[in-house]
Amino acid sequence: MKIGLIGCGRVGLTIGYFLKKKNLLYGVFDKDKNALKRAVKILKIKKNPDYANLIKNSSVLLFATPDDEIINAYNKAKKYIIDRKYLFHFSGLLPAEIFPKKRNIYRASIHPFATFPKIMIPSTRDRYILFAQGDKESIEIARATLPKKNFSIRKIKKGQKPLYHLLGVFSSNFVAGLSEAIQILIKKLGWKKENFEILALPMIFDSLNNVVKYGVEMGLSGPVIRGDVKTIGKHLKTLRSNPDLYDTYRALSRLIIKYAPGQRQKALRKILKIN
Structure with a gap:
């Protein structure tokens, strides 16, 4: 053929x-x-x-x-x-x-x-x-x-294609987008580009391995999963000068806020301005 x-x-x-x-x-x-x-x-x-x-x-x-x-x-x-x-x-x-x-x-x-x-x-x-x-x-x-x-x-199925295509976008394009956000932060620190490979990539790989091994909820660490409202407030204040990073921080936090301690979720939603 x-x-x-x-x-x-x-x-x-x-x-x-x-x-x-x-x-x-x-x-x-x-x-x-x-x-x-x-x-x-x-x-x-x-x-x-x-x-x-x-x-x-x-x-x-x-x-x-x-x-x-x-x-x-x-x-x-x-x-x-x-x-x-x-x-x-x-x-x-x-x-x-x-x-x-x-x-x-x-x-x-x-x-x-x-x-x-x-x-x-x-x-x-x-x-x-x-x-x-x-x-x-x-x-x-x-x-x-x-x-x-x-x-x-x-x-x-034909009807599944839009969601399937979005799966690819989130699995590839937005991973690259998140990498861009990380590199912006490295630049703001005044550090050299190679710190993305030296510092960020090992943490990215560790985080992905944690998700594979333990699942999203058990693989999480950081201020949202701890319900650390004060730290999140300081993060948001720091990011206000960059609307793209500010919005990205809020959007990603919104996805994982359900894994925070129940008694902390209301305060987290308030500071993140999530209805």
Whole structure:
């Protein structure tokens, strides 16, 4: 079965890398000529088909474009889609049904629950979990075609995708956002950047390990879990000059205030201005 890749960015190249290793990748396309040239070189494609033949001869088409470009990419390809095709996109938020339903088209979204900050070939991971939603036929093709050594496929319902995508945002983007907040505090102290690695990262890893080992409630330490109202008041006073850090402190405290001693929660809610 021939697989064509449309979109040669971070996700597309990573998936394409594993497919190429199994001789499943027929060819690639990107509207950016430089991105296409880079992909052909990185994936070591000796003879890349022209666009029309890529679409016509591929049984499976992977649309690895940004979300708002998926339909544009499909519209460009549709005049060459004549025989049976299995269409996939990689959006974590959008459903498979953004592709039109036709007798010869089977649709699915397959989203890797992972972060791709830049192109890393060979991949830093050997295995990815893909969350699949869409037509039964396409999901079956994905299971049969994608190398099981590298991909584990889990089904997800269409209505679950917004919450699922938020799970990824909280697990990745907001971890980076919290890291930015930490680095702002280090800068305000007048300390060097390397203190993020020396001081903050070990504490971050310890905190995550505590959550894994003991759960959120038992893995917590600090002023909120102690119900230390005076300390929290001093923190808020210090952060008033930076509205972003001030709001972040209040928002995160709100999530864990339920684990504070019951008799202290009312005072904590008051100082944190939580209704």
